[in-house]
Amino acid sequence: MHEVHHFSYGAVTPLIAYLAAVVGSACGLSAVSRxxxxxxxxxxxxxxxxxxxAIGGTGIWxxxxxxxxxxxVDGMPIYYDVPLTVASAAVAVVVVSIGLHLVMMARYQLGRLVAGGVIAGLGVAGMHYMGMAAMRMNGEMHYSPVSVVLAVTIAVVAATVALWLCVHARGGTMLTVSALVMGVAVAGMHYTGMWGIxxxxxxxxxxxxxxxxxxxxALLLGAGGTVLLLVFIVVGSRTESERRRYESFRERVADERVADAS
Structure with missing residues (x-):
C-alpha cells in the first residue's frame, strides 16, 4: 500500500479548482437564464x-x-490516457445538456427535474471515474465502496439542485450565490470520491x-480560452431582465401602431 496525497501543493489546487467550478457555474447559469x-x-x-x-466543461471537468x-502517489509518477481524458470532458457536457433540455425546454415539472438530476448526476459521476480510469500508473487503484456511493449520491443531489437553480435563479445576487453553492457541491463530490482511494x-x-x-x-490554454469565450458571449448579450424589458417595449410599440392605424 502506497501513501496517497490529495493536496500535494497545499491549498493552491483546491482553491483554483473551486474557482473554476464557480466561474463555470456562473457562466452556465447566466447562459441558461437567457x-x-x-x-x-x-x-x-x-x-x-x-x-x-460552461457548467460541464469548465465547472466540472x-x-x-x-x-x-x-x-x-509516493514512488509512482502518474500519466494520462489522452483520448479517454478528452472523452470524459465530452461526457460532462453532454449529460449536463440532457438535464438542462429536460428541465428547460418544456413546462416545469418535478418529474422532469428529478429525471434530469439523476441523468446529469450519474453522468457527472461517470465523468469523474472516467477521468480516474484515464490515469496511468505502475500500481492499481482501489475504491472504497462507501466513498463511491457517497460521491454518486452527492453528484445526483447536486445535479438536481443545480437544475432547480437553473429554473428559479433570478438576478445577479441569486446567480452569484447559486454559483458559489454549486462550486461547493462539485468540489465536494470530487473530494468525496477521491477520499476512498x-x-x-x-x-x-x-x-x-x-x-x-x-x-x-494544452489544458490551461484550452480551458482559459473557453472561459474567456463564454464570458465574452454571456457578458456581451442582453440579460434576462433586459430581454424581457425589450420584448415588453416591442409589444407596447406594436400595440400603439395598431391603435394609431385604427
Whole structure:
C-alpha cells in the first residue's frame, strides 16, 4: 500500500479548482437564464448547450483535472490516457445538456427535474471515474465502496439542485450565490470520491500515457480560452431582465401602431 496525497501543493489546487467550478457555474447559469426569454427552439437550445459547456466543461471537468494536479502517489509518477481524458470532458457536457433540455425546454415539472438530476448526476459521476480510469500508473487503484456511493449520491443531489437553480435563479445576487453553492457541491463530490482511494503495486513510471505536465499547457490554454469565450458571449448579450424589458417595449410599440392605424 502506497501513501496517497490529495493536496500535494497545499491549498493552491483546491482553491483554483473551486474557482473554476464557480466561474463555470456562473457562466452556465447566466447562459441558461437567457434561454428563458427566446421563443425560438433553436436559439433556446443553443443557450442551453452553451450553459452545458460552461457548467460541464469548465465547472466540472476543468475543476476535476485542476484538483487532480494535487493528487500524487509516493514512488509512482502518474500519466494520462489522452483520448479517454478528452472523452470524459465530452461526457460532462453532454449529460449536463440532457438535464438542462429536460428541465428547460418544456413546462416545469418535478418529474422532469428529478429525471434530469439523476441523468446529469450519474453522468457527472461517470465523468469523474472516467477521468480516474484515464490515469496511468505502475500500481492499481482501489475504491472504497462507501466513498463511491457517497460521491454518486452527492453528484445526483447536486445535479438536481443545480437544475432547480437553473429554473428559479433570478438576478445577479441569486446567480452569484447559486454559483458559489454549486462550486461547493462539485468540489465536494470530487473530494468525496477521491477520499476512498488506495493504491497498491510496484513503484516506477508507467509504460503508457502522457505526463500531466505535458498536458498542462494544452489544458490551461484550452480551458482559459473557453472561459474567456463564454464570458465574452454571456457578458456581451442582453440579460434576462433586459430581454424581457425589450420584448415588453416591442409589444407596447406594436400595440400603439395598431391603435394609431385604427
Amino acid at each position: 434561454s428563458r426569454v427566446d421563443a425560438s427552439w433553436k436559439v433556446r437550445s443553443a443557450w442551453l448547450w452553451l450553459g452545458a459547456t 476543468v475543476m476535476h483535472f485542476v484538483a487532480m494536479l494535487g493528487f500524487t 488506495s493504491v497498491t503495486g510496484q513503484t516506477g513510471a508507467p509504460e503508457a500515457g502522457v505526463p500531466m505536465i505535458d498536458l498542462l499547457g
